[in-house]
Amino acid sequence: MFYLQDLKKFHYYYWFAFPAPNQPTVYIKEKSASITSLLNNKQIESFAQSYKTFDKEQKCFFAITKQEDTVVIKTLSSSLEVNKPVPNDSNTYFVFNDPSNGSNPGWPLRLFLAALLDHCPALVGTDIKVIGLRCNPTGGVENSKVFSVAVPKDVKSVEAAGWVGWERNDKGNFGPKLANMSASLDPVILADASSDLNIKLMKWRLVPDLDVDVMKTTKCLLLGAGTLGCHVARDLLAWGFRHITFIDNGKVSYSNPTRQVLFTHQDCLNGGRKKAEAAADGLKNILPSVVTKGLAAHIPMPGHPVGESLKKETISNIQLITEAISDHDVIFLLLDTREARWLPTLIAAHLGKIVINAALGFDSYLVMRHGIGGSTTEGSTSVNATMIPGGSLGCYFCNDVTAPGNSLKDRTLDQQCTVTRPGVAAIAGALAVEILVGLLQHPLRVHAPAVYNMNSDIEDVPPELQGILGPIPHSIRGFLHSYQNVVPTCAKFPQCIACSDIVINKYKEEGIEFLLKVFNSGNYLEEVTGLHELHLAAEMTDVLTFSDEDDEE
Numbered sequence: 001m002f003y004l005q006d007l008k009k010f011h012y013y014y015w016f017a018f019p020a021p022n023q024p025t026v027y028i029k030e031k032s033a034s035i036t037s038l039l040n041n042k043q044i045e046s047f048a049q050s051y052k053t054f055d056k057e058q059k060c061f062f063a064i065t066k067q068e069d070t071v072v073i074k075t076l077s078s079s080l081e082v083n084k085p086v087p088n089d090s091n092t093y094f095v096f097n098d099p100s101n102g103s104n105p106g107w108p109l110r111l112f113l114a115a116l117l118d119h120c121p122a123l124v125g126t127d128i129k130v131i132g133l134r135c136n137p138t139g140g141v142e143n144s145k146v147f148s149v150a151v152p153k154d155v156k157s158v159e160a161a162g163w164v165g166w167e168r169n170d171k172g173n174f175g176p177k178l179a180n181m182s183a184s185l186d187p188v189i190l191a192d193a194s195s196d197l198n199i200k201l202m203k204w205r206l207v208p209d210l211d212v213d214v215m216k217t218t219k220c221l222l223l224g225a226g227t228l229g230c231h232v233a234r235d236l237l238a239w240g241f242r243h244i245t246f247i248d249n250g251k252v253s254y255s256n257p258t259r260q261v262l263f264t265h266q267d268c269l270n271g272g273r274k275k276a277e278a279a280a281d282g283l284k285n286i287l288p289s290v291v292t293k294g295l296a297a298h299i300p301m302p303g304h305p306v307g308e309s310l311k312k313e314t315i316s317n318i319q320l321i322t323e324a325i326s327d328h329d330v331i332f333l334l335l336d337t338r339e340a341r342w343l344p345t346l347i348a349a350h351l352g353k354i355v356i357n358a359a360l361g362f363d364s365y366l367v368m369r370h371g372i373g374g375s376t377t378e379g380s381t382s383v384n385a386t387m388i389p390g391g392s393l394g395c396y397f398c399n400d401v402t403a404p405g406n407s408l409k410d411r412t413l414d415q416q417c418t419v420t421r422p423g424v425a426a427i428a429g430a431l432a433v434e435i436l437v438g439l440l441q442h443p444l445r446v447h448a449p450a451v452y453n454m455n456s457d458i459e460d461v462p463p464e465l466q467g468i469l470g471p472i473p474h475s476i477r478g479f480l481h482s483y484q485n486v487v488p489t490c491a492k493f494p495q496c497i498a499c500s501d502i503v504i505n506k507y508k509e510e511g512i513e514f515l516l517k518v519f520n521s522g523n524y525l526e527e528v529t530g531l532h533e534l535h536l537a538a539e540m541t542d543v544l545t546f547s548d549e550d551d552e553e
Helices: 041-053 108-119 187-195 197-205 213-217 227-238 275-286 308-327 339-351 422-440 501-510 512-520 524-529 531-552
Strands: 002-006 011-015 017-021 061-067 070-074 092-097 127-133 145-150 163-166 177-180 219-223 243-247 291-295 330-333 354-360 364-369 475-479 484-486
Touching: 017 108, 041 070, 061 108, 092 108, 108 127, 108 145, 213 422, 219 227, 219 308, 227 243, 227 275, 227 354, 227 422, 243 275, 243 308, 275 291, 308 339, 308 512, 330 339, 339 354, 339 501, 354 422, 364 422, 422 475, 501 512, 501 524, 512 524, 524 531
Parallel strands: 092 127, 219 243, 219 330, 243 291, 330 354
Antiparallel strands: 002 011, 011 177, 017 163, 061 070, 061 092, 127 145, 354 364, 364 475, 475 484
C-alpha cells in the first residue's frame, strides 16, 4: 500500500496494490461448490479443529487429505517434497485463505497457483482441486468453497510474466485515491459549518421556507468601511453571507477601533492601515472561510472639481468602482457624505443592482432600499393607494430638489467628521442587513412592494404583499432621542438627479465625460434634469403671490 499525506489540507492519498503475475491464465472448470458437498460433518469439524491448531505461518496456503471421518492438514513443503510425485489423487486438495465472499475465488489464488506451477512444473496441463477457506466468526469452515482449476499447457515462467494488481482510482485510472478529511479535521471548515447553526435552527424550528443558500451565494459590496461598514459586515456574516468586498480610501486611526468593530490597535500603528484591507482581514480573523477583499479607492463626487492632474486617477477610480458594482449583487452605501453616494447610486441604477442605503445623524438614522433604475418588470411600474412596487421606489436622492454639492467646503476638520451616538450605527447597520435579507427571502426579490402606513397596523398588510419574514419597508427613519421609528414610502422622482431615466440615459450616451461634467459643476445635474427650471418656477410663484397680495392691499 502506498500512502502520502498533506497535513496542511488534511488530504490523504493511498494506493492499494495486490501484485500478482499475469501468468498463468487458468480457468475455473465448474461452478464453485460448497465444502459441505465434499466433506461430511465429522470431516468438517475435524478440518476446523486441525486448522485452529495449525502453525500460524502456514495457515494461508496448505494442503489437506481426506481420511475416512477425519481431515489431515499438511504443509506445502511436506506435500510437495522434492523428487516425489505431485499429489493429485481425489482425496488431496490445495487450500488457500480466501477473502472473497462471492462465488468466485479471491485474488490470493493467482499467487498460490503461480507459486505451485513454478515449484512443480508437473502440474502444468492438469486440473488442480482447490479449496477457498472461508472461516466464520466462530472458527467454522462451512462457508468455504471448492474449485476445480484447469491449467493450460503453455504456461510462462514467473520471470517472463508481467505483474498486475494495482487498484484503479475513482476516475478509473491507475493512481492513488484521495481521502479528503478536511470536513472533519480542518478547523476552518469546522468553523464555517458551525457558524451557520443559528440560521439552520431558524429554518428547522421557526421559518421552514427560509432559503439558506441564497445568502451564501449573494455577493455584497460595502462602500465605506467605517463604523457603519464594520457593523453591516458583522451582521452579514451572522446571516450567512460569505462574499463581502469593501471599498474605502481612508486609513485606520487611533480613534477608530472603539467604534469600528473590525479594527484593532495594531491596525492604527505606522500611520494606519487602509481601512478596506484591514476590514477584510478583520472578517477573516472572525471566519477564515469568508471570501473577502478590500479595495482602496476614492469616490469622485459632484461639486468636487477634477483638474488635469487628478483626471487620470479619477477615471481609474470610476472604472474600479464600476467594475466592482458590476461584479456584485448587492451594493451597500455606507458613506459619510451625501455627494459620495451619488456616483454608486447612478451606476447601480444603470446596472439594475440591489442598493441598500444607510446614513447617520447625531441621534437619528435613515435606512432605505432603492428601486431599480429603468425597471419594467411585472409589478414595478404602477403605484396605487396601498403600496408601491419595489421597482418604482425612490432612491436616496428622489426627495431632493437640489444637486449634491461639496459638503466639506469651508468646514474645519472636526466639522467634517461624522458625530453620532455610538448605538446609532449598530442599529442602522442591523436594519440595513435585515432589509436585504427580507428582500432575498421575498418571492419578488428586489421587486417586493413597500406598503403605505406600515406604522399603523402591520397585521392589516395583505399576505400577498409580505415575504416569509414579513412586509419590507421602503425606508426606516429612526430617532434615538425618542426611541421611535417611522417607515415612509415614496415613489421615484421623474427628475431625480441620480436614478431618473434622464440621468441614466445621459450616462449611457456620454459615459465618463458626463461624470466629469457633474464633478466639475455643482449645477450641471440641475440643468440636465430640469430642476433649475423648477426652482425658477417656484421663485416666480412666490413673486406672483407677493404681487397679488400687494394688489389686494
